[in-house]
Amino acid sequence: MNPLEHLRWPFFEDRHRDFAAGLETWAAREVRDVHASDVDAQCRGLVRQLGDAGWLRHTVAGTAHGGAADAIDTRMLCLTRETLARHNGLADFAFAMQGLGSGAISLAGTPEQKARWLPRVARGDAIAAFALSEPDAGSDVAALQCAARVEGDHAVLDGEKTWISNGGIADFYVVFARSGEAPGSRGISAFVVEAGMRGLAIAERIDVIAPHPLARLRFTSCRVPLSQRIGAGGEGFKVAMRTLDVFRTSVAAAALGFARRAMEEGLARAASRKMFGHTLADFQLTQARLAQMATTIDSAALLTYRAAWQRDQGENVTRQAAMAKLAATEGAQQVIDAALQLFGGLGVVSGQPVERLYREIRSLRIYEGATEVQQLIIGREVLKEASR
Numbered sequence: 001m002n003p004l005e006h007l008r009w010p011f012f013e014d015r016h017r018d019f020a021a022g023l024e025t026w027a028a029r030e031v032r033d034v035h036a037s038d039v040d041a042q043c044r045g046l047v048r049q050l051g052d053a054g055w056l057r058h059t060v061a062g063t064a065h066g067g068a069a070d071a072i073d074t075r076m077l078c079l080t081r082e083t084l085a086r087h088n089g090l091a092d093f094a095f096a097m098q099g100l101g102s103g104a105i106s107l108a109g110t111p112e113q114k115a116r117w118l119p120r121v122a123r124g125d126a127i128a129a130f131a132l133s134e135p136d137a138g139s140d141v142a143a144l145q146c147a148a149r150v151e152g153d154h155a156v157l158d159g160e161k162t163w164i165s166n167g168g169i170a171d172f173y174v175v176f177a178r179s180g181e182a183p184g185s186r187g188i189s190a191f192v193v194e195a196g197m198r199g200l201a202i203a204e205r206i207d208v209i210a211p212h213p214l215a216r217l218r219f220t221s222c223r224v225p226l227s228q229r230i231g232a233g234g235e236g237f238k239v240a241m242r243t244l245d246v247f248r249t250s251v252a253a254a255a256l257g258f259a260r261r262a263m264e265e266g267l268a269r270a271a272s273r274k275m276f277g278h279t280l281a282d283f284q285l286t287q288a289r290l291a292q293m294a295t296t297i298d299s300a301a302l303l304t305y306r307a308a309w310q311r312d313q314g315e316n317v318t319r320q321a322a323m324a325k326l327a328a329t330e331g332a333q334q335v336i337d338a339a340l341q342l343f344g345g346l347g348v349v350s351g352q353p354v355e356r357l358y359r360e361i362r363s364l365r366i367y368e369g370a371t372e373v374q375q376l377i378i379g380r381e382v383l384k385e386a387s388r
């Protein structure tokens, strides 16, 4: 299957096609299957490489601040994540986190915050992180408890954040904390907290099945100037949801990239593995498996780029983005599992591409809203539409 075939779809413009072709050449040459044991160092290096090559310009908004355009182009984000994920999962991670970590600043930052951080993010000079989840507030994120008490012209942060990607290597964290203007989600504010500030500590580094920088953060009387608050007090939850709204479709695109790579690996193995006097691909059971994999991939791609295209037209895509994330992440898990099965014992050998993909896909079904959360969103949206 040609991984660029879908670029002919009407969701794209020629600028997307040219961009994707250029990125494909670069990624195949620069990052494909380059893996190191020190993920911190590799991640820093990837941010540098992605910045130097200009790809990170697509993660921030505003040409005046180093962005490729004045608004983040969802199709560019998705094409980048799909391509990078197909070649190297950590490269996709490094790219995505620059966008997610700085997204609140792009969307709601003051001119000073934008001028200070966005050009550095776009060049790869500063590493960004998004700190929303807490030990007791993951799916139910509006229950977060990390406190932000206003004292004069500062907010004083106390509490914990966990599962923070880039935790430990980030130059700044966008932190969401309870400032108490109103109950529940209307009493949360967002702040830029620079690494190294007094009162911010990396409480724990977390090892996961597909290693990447990840940490639990602890805030102890951490004084953040109010000039580093993003948006008005009490607006933080809205800012977080708007940021996730931009990036949720791109998680689907990353899953799509992983699935395409698994398909590529599975096809090559099926065509070359000899058994029972034939090749594995000669058997109808294999062909049925490949047919299911290919159909799952195309369904996920259609849902992903529909959501991206609609968002770029300025439409609300709550339902479409949730459908894309649900179908692409769950589908990719099935495709990767099927590809691994085609490899037999070789599929579970450490370092094999399918074994790596098998570990890499798993957390995409959990973060930025687990599958069950996407189901709830879709259910709520279709009921809302039916009652109109």
Ligand SMILES: Cc1cc2nc3c(=O)[nH]c(=O)nc-3n(C[C@H](O)[C@H](O)[C@H](O)COP(=O)(O)OP(=O)(O)OC[C@H]3O[C@@H](n4cnc5c(N)ncnc54)[C@H](O)[C@@H]3O)c2cc1C
Binding pocket: 130, 131, 132, 133, 135, 137, 138, 139, 140, 162, 163, 164, 165, 166, 208, 214, 363, 366, 367, 368, 369, 370, 371, 372, 373, 376
């Ligand atoms: C690798 C990784 C990277 C991450 N990076 C970040 C980051 O950079 N920043 C950040 O803020 N967070 C990050 N997260 C956190 C992530 O967003 C949370 O893990 C996620 O929101 C789920 O929260 P939880 O882990 O507390 O699970 P819980 O909220 O305890 O949920 C457990 C499970 O319950 C199920 N569930 C949830 N809601 C319902 C429901 N209504 N009905 C039935 N079942 C339900 C789902 O299957 C869910 O997986 C990351 C997580 C991982 C794994």
